[in-house]
Amino acid sequence: MRQEIAVEKVLESLKKDHSVRSVFLKGSMGRKEHDEHSDVDLYCLVAEGEENEFLTRRLDHLKAYKDLIFYDDIFIIAPQIIAIYEDWLHIDLFTVTEKTFQEKDFFTVLYDPDDLMGKYQSTQNLELSKEQFIENLLDAAWFLFQHGKAAARGNDTWAVEMLRHCMRNVTTILLARYAKERAVLGLKTIHRDLPQDLQDRVVEIYEEMTPSRHGDAARKIASLLESEFDWICGEMGEDEVSSFMGLMIERVLENKGEQ
Known part of the structure; x- marks a missing residue:
């Protein structure tokens, strides 16, 4: 080549x-x-x-x-x-x-x-440090929070962008569980390093990340995080970051039917 x-x-x-x-x-x-x-x-x-x-x-x-x-x-x-x-x-x-x-x-x-x-x-390695893992968790929850604010004020394009930032962190969190030796590579490597069912869920989320459908994307992100939340808590224990993540998952899923 x-x-x-x-x-x-x-x-x-x-x-x-x-x-x-x-x-x-x-x-x-x-x-x-x-x-x-x-x-x-x-x-x-x-x-x-x-x-x-x-x-x-x-x-x-x-x-x-x-x-x-x-x-x-x-x-x-x-x-x-x-x-x-x-x-x-x-x-x-x-x-x-x-x-x-x-x-x-x-x-x-x-x-x-x-x-x-x-x-x-x-x-040499591609594993996340504990500090990096915490940062990804915090950012995933934070951008879900920011998405809610953008959606509430009707700023649909910015709401989509907040979800894109969120998903960059979510996919790294997933890799930390399912391919921890390559987790630092993040979003660009999920096509080869995540189980197929998780790849499919990620693709479904991205297909919903449009100005008219981002509310559904946010709920699918929250549902995906909910399915991994027991493992996240096992890694983190009861602390402020995991508690914030739990609150954001609950908040987004409770807003079913809202943008």
Whole structure:
């Protein structure tokens, strides 16, 4: 596939850069789950103190594959260039050091002459931390609450958006139970990691998330959460977050027939 060809050509350029100490893949290619539609999450680990110098050379390395039709220089988890090529391939090139490398997600090492990545192999995972799980629970309940306010004032488009935010968290909660080793991947992986009956329920909810039917979607979300609530409480115990979730489930289901 073109992803492998692009990675090979960019890698050969990166190997010649004196600041580059290791090159590796994350994302779907790093997990060896990519297809012809996947983008490339390419990481360079550079020497401490040389990162600013390296940043000025990133575009030259990326152009070793093909000419770019668009790029953007941003910072989310690390300095990053979003690059789109004339064949519409998309590469995200991240720059990290040993101090800024984040020990999440699995990776595939492409170049590592000093075995710097070896110490990180055992720490890679896609499980939610306890704090992340709590945050997802809180956000799922919170956006159900916000949906109710938007629906009550007749702001149907915003009500739909609140449910979309809610479902991003709900699907991560489901993954934490049914595929905990991949839960961080969230919504985009449910088609392969959730049981089929749950996939079907999620699809039904999304089909209802329209300006005229979002009330039904909210009730289906609450029903789905209700079916998982005993497990949630078992994970959380009796605390404010699970109590808030329980109250929101009860409130939405009691509003049957209302928008």
